[in-house]
Structure formats: structure tokens, C-alpha cells
Amino acid sequence: xxxxxxxxxxxxxxxxxxxxxxxxxxxxxxxxxxxxxxxxxxxxxxxxxxxxxxxxxxxxxxxxxxxxxxxxxxxxxxxxxxxxxxxxxxxxxxxxxxxxxxxxxxxxxxxxxxxxxxxxxxxxxxxxxxxxxxxxxxxxxxxxxxxxxxxxxxxxxxxxxxxxxxxxxxxxxxxxxxxxxxxxxxxxxxxxxxxxxxxxxxxxxxxxxxxxxxxxxxxxxxxxxxxxxxxxxxxxxxxxxxxxxxxxxxxxxxxxxxxxxxxxxxxxxxxxxxxxxxxxxxxxxxxxxxxxxxxxxxxxxxxxxxxxxxx
Numbered sequence: 307x308x309x310x311x312x313x314x315x316x317x318x319x320x321x322x323x324x325x326x327x328x329x330x331x332x333x334x335x336x337x338x339x340x341x342x343x344x345x346x347x348x349x350x351x352x353x354x355x356x357x358x359x360x361x362x363x364x365x366x367x368x369x370x371x372x373x374x375x376x377x378x379x380x381x382x383x384x385x386x387x388x389x390x391x392x393x394x395x396x397x398x399x400x401x402x403x404x405x406x407x408x409x410x411x412x413x414x415x416x417x418x419x420x421x422x423x424x425x426x427x428x429x430x431x432x433x434x435x436x437x438x439x440x441x442x443x444x445x446x447x448x449x450x451x452x453x454x455x456x457x458x459x460x461x462x463x464x465x466x467x468x469x470x471x472x473x474x475x476x477x478x479x480x481x482x483x484x485x486x487x488x489x490x491x492x493x494x495x496x497x498x499x500x501x502x503x504x505x506x507x508x509x510x511x512x513x514x515x516x517x518x519x520x521x522x523x524x525x526x527x528x529x530x531x532x533x534x535x536x537x538x539x540x541x542x543x544x545x546x547x548x549x550x551x552x553x554x555x556x557x558x559x560x561x562x563x564x565x566x567x568x569x570x571x572x573x574x575x576x577x578x579x580x581x582x583x584x585x586x587x588x589x590x591x592x593x594x595x596x597x598x599x600x601x602x603x604x605x606x607x608x609x610x611x612x613x614x615x616x617x
Contacts, residue, residue: 311596318592325588326378326581330371333577340387340575361387374581383585384578388571393582397564401586403473404563407556408548410483415490416541422491423498423537424525427506438495445492454485454558471560482559486552490544497540501533508532535602542598549594550587 341357349357358364362373377384383393426438461481462470469478505511506529514524553565560566564583571579 311600314592314596314599318589321592322585322588323375326375326585327371329581329584330374330577331367333572333575333580334367334370340577344387374578378585383582386571386579387576388574388579393578394586396567396579397583397586400562400564400567401590403561404549404552404556404565406479407482407486407552407561407563408545410479411486411548411552412490412541412545414483414487415494415544418487419491419494420498420537423495424502424530426495427499427502428525430503435499438499442492442495442499445488445495448489450485450489450554451558453488454481454555457481457485458558471558473562478559482552482555482561485555485558486548490548493544494537494540498533498537501536502529505529505533538598538601542594542601545598546591546594550591 340361341354341363344361345354345357362370365373374384381394383397385391386393386396389396422438422441426435429435458470458481461468468481470481472478511524511528514528515521519528550564552561552563553569555561556563556566557569564587568580568583568587571583
């Protein structure tokens with residue numbers, strides 16, 4: 307198992323290099339001059355040239371990329387063009403807010419979706435099943451920014467129950483978490499239903515009923531336990547997406563997370579901040595996926611044996 311973990315960590319290196327290469331070159335191909343953005347309003351051409359020289363913008367792009375990667379090997383993700391602050395420290399300051407939003411959203415989605423998926427699978431081809439699938443279809447089709455705006459209009463502007471944005475305690479977390487979680491709940495519901503339908507038809511379920519086990523025991527101890535692998539997979543995927551892709555929700559609700567940091571930095575052409583934040587998000591996603599893979603072993607001994615053979 308330890309050797310497998312080390313192998314997965316080593317495989318993260320090419321992903322990080324590829325991500326940094328694509329983002330760094332993409333940011334430099336977008337046009338515009340960061341020196342003009344940072345220069346004072348009435349700056350002379352000489353002052354702008356001095357800013358370019360200070361930032362190393364006069365060097366060829368491959369030279370700048372090489373210097374950036376050498377610095378990253380030393381743990382230095384660079385300094386923001388705009389705020390003049392260390393990129394890594396800025397990212398770590400925003401990361402707890404994103405983690406709080408992501409885990410809350412996935413928790414809400416799981417608490418809604420798993421019971422609903424089981425319920426619809428048990429009542430397959432009935433109006434109850436149809437109603438659950440309509441909810442799932444609505445959640446998958448509904449854009450996050452639209453749902454966020456509707457929640458703000460209903461609960462903030464009209465009812466005045468919850469704040470419309472910012473981070474002011476747990477009350478300000480509810481609306482963005484619901485916005486992100488509802489879309490996740492739809493996907494998890496469909497996956498749970500599909501997985502449960504697969505195991506409900508298995509012979510061991512019939513055997514458990516024949517032995518006199520209650521329907522609750524058959525569904526949850528025999529059925530759900532054997533259907534957990536795909537459910538855990540989709541929950542892990544949604545957690546990765548929430549940690550790295552809740553940009554719309556963070557923007558709509560002015561949530562001070564990593565997604566909003568990246569959006570603001572892109573608009574200001576802050577290449578070090580954008581590149582560093584996306585690289586760290588890539589690392590975070592790889593770590594989450596590794597943890598999800600290891601969690602499989604606790605629910606399926608066959609996977610643990612497979613890990614051992616790979617090791």
C-alpha cells in the first residue's frame with residue numbers, strides 16, 4: 307500500500323508540470339501588457355520599461371517559464387504582480403474558505419442524494435421513481451449562477467433571512483453551499499439509483515430475504531454496502547470539483563475563496579498568482595483523488611488486495 311501511495315505521488319509530477327506549462331503560456335498569449343496595468347496613470351514610457359525589466363517581462367517566455375519552475379522547485383510560487391504578496395501564502399489564506407464551502411456543499415448533496423437514490427431504486431418504474439429522476443434532471447440542467455441569484459432574491463432580498471454575500475459566519479455559508487450542493491445532489495442521486503438497481507437484482511439479495519432478513523437490513527447492509535464504490539467515486543469527483551471549480555458560486559456570493567482569487571487575478575493579468583493558484587489546485591485535486599482511491603480499500607477488500615499486488 308505504501309509503495310502504491312508513493313507511486314501515485316510520483317505520477318503527480320507530470321500533471322503539475324503539464325498544468326503549469328499550459329497555464330503559464332496561455333496567460334502570456336492573452337494579449338496586453340502587465341506593466342501597463344501596474345504602472346501609474348500618468349507613467350512615462352521609461353517608467354513602464356523599468357517595470358517590465360523589474361518583472362522580467364523583457365526575457366523570452368521560455369526563459370521566464372524556466373525561472374518560474376526553478377523557483378517552484380524551491381517552494382517559491384512567485385510574487386503577485388498586483389499585491390506584491392507571496393502567492394503561496396495568499397493561496398493558503400483563501401484555501402480554508404474554499405474547503406469550508408466544498409465540504410459543506412458535498413455534505414448537503416450526500417445527505418439529500420443517497421437516501422433519495424435508494425428510495426427511487428426501491429420504487430423503480432413508479433411515480434416516486436419518476437419524481438426523483440425529475441429532481442435529478444432539474445438539478446443537472448440548472449446553472450449554478452441562476453440558482454444562486456434565485457436564492458439571493460428569495461432568501462436575502464424578499465425574506466431577508468440570510469445574507470446575500472460575503473463571509474459573516476455560518477449564515478453566510480448556507481446559500482452558496484446550497485447553490486453548489488444542489489447540482490452535486492442530482493448527479494449523486496442518479497449514480498446511487500443506478501448502483502442500487504445493479505445490486506438489487508443480485509442473487510445474494512434474494513438469499514438474504516430468503517433467510518428472513520428484514521427489508522431494511524437487506525437494503526442497507528447487503529445492498530448499499532456493495533453499491534458504495536461508484537457512489538464514493540462520484541462523491542469524490544464532486545468534492546474535487548467543489549475544491550477547484552466553485553468559481554461561479556464564489557463570484558455570485560462574493561465568497562473569499564480560491565476560485566474568486568483566480569478570477570480576479572485573471573482580470574488583472576496577474577500571471578504568478580493565476581499560475582500558482584491553479585498549480586496548487588491541481589495538487590489538491592490529485593491528493594483528493596488519491597484519498598478516495600485509498601478509501602475504496604475500506605469498503606472492498608478486493609481493491610486492497612489489488613493495491614498489495616501492485617505494490
